[in-house]
Amino acid sequence: RDLEKAMIHALDHGGFALHYQPQYANDGRLSAFEALLRFPHPVMGMVSPARLIPIAEESQMIVALGTWVLREACNQSMRWQKAGLPEVLIAVNISAMQFARQDFAHHVAEILEETGLHPELLELELTESVMVKDFAESTRQLERLKRLGVSIAVDDFGTGYSSLNHLHRLPIDKLKIDRSFIQALSEPNGTLPIVESIIAMAHRMGMCVVAEGVETPRQMATLREKSCNILQGYLFSPPVEADRAALFLATGT
Numbered sequence: 001r002d003l004e005k006a007m008i009h010a011l012d013h014g015g016f017a018l019h020y021q022p023q024y025a026n027d028g029r030l031s032a033f034e035a036l037l038r039f040p041h042p043v044m045g046m047v048s049p050a051r052l053i054p055i056a057e058e059s060q061m062i063v064a065l066g067t068w069v070l071r072e073a074c075n076q077s078m079r080w081q082k083a084g085l086p087e088v089l090i091a092v093n094i095s096a097m098q099f100a101r102q103d104f105a106h107h108v109a110e111i112l113e114e115t116g117l118h119p120e121l122l123e124l125e126l127t128e129s130v131m132v133k134d135f136a137e138s139t140r141q142l143e144r145l146k147r148l149g150v151s152i153a154v155d156d157f158g159t160g161y162s163s164l165n166h167l168h169r170l171p172i173d174k175l176k177i178d179r180s181f182i183q184a185l186s187e188p189n190g191t192l193p194i195v196e197s198i199i200a201m202a203h204r205m206g207m208c209v210v211a212e213g214v215e216t217p218r219q220m221a222t223l224r225e226k227s228c229n230i231l232q233g234y235l236f237s238p239p240v241e242a243d244r245a246a247l248f249l250a251t252g253t
């Protein structure tokens, strides 16, 4: 495949990039950045990670690419710190195949050590299905990660098959409500009851809640009123380059 070849080349030649989308606390303060993979292809234009990740998983390239993403996100965070900017949490998406590897936690530890990033400043985003696939093994993996001091977020929450019975036994810090629930928030017979329930449940379990895909002031107002902890979406900012992100950091907004 042409795209696969281009990706292998890009991995060796600095052809990938990360963009950063800000997340804001309920009070409006900048709370984190989610790192998102970008592949500017000379002919195909920007290729979406939704296409890249499956190709990388099929070809085993995902391990090398995932390593690059983690290391680059950690290095970027350190560059911001060294430029005198305030510390900020950085969230990195982890694919099923990365998480399934026995040595994944060890690998994260190595990257933290190599880059010098404090583990408290790193968050790993995993989907529900990834977490509950092999429940016993996932539990061990998550516990190893928690021992390092990194935090764990469930990405696209509400769209998977996971039973709550499984989820409540895992060491999870945050639920990210899938954007499909946020988009239908204000519709008649919409998702407000579901979103309210997720927030209440998460809080009772001591978890923090992030709303993904917030696009309108009305969604923002509702989510704030319902005590959703963190908001992310185009209303605030799309994913941006590191230099733009630094400006957000400098002002705290």
Ligand code: G
Pocket: 035, 036, 037, 048, 049, 050, 053, 069, 093, 094, 095, 239
């Ligand atoms: O950024 P965008 O909306 O195009 O992302 C599309 C999908 O790709 C999202 O589900 C997102 O979680 C995923 N994605 C983006 N960057 C990464 C990455 O670095 N690693 C993994 N595994 N998935 C990513």
Ligand code: G
Pocket: 021, 036, 093, 155, 156, 179, 212, 213, 214, 215, 232, 233, 234, 235, 238, 239
């Ligand atoms: O699956 P995940 O939550 O990791 O997907 C993140 C992707 O969602 C980002 O790559 C970004 O491009 C996209 N995204 C971020 N904010 C919004 C939004 O407000 N609306 C929509 N439709 N997509 C968004």
Ligand code: MN
Pocket: 034, 093, 125, 155
């Ligand atoms: Mn995500």
Ligand code: NA
Pocket: 093, 155, 156
């Ligand atoms: Na995702």
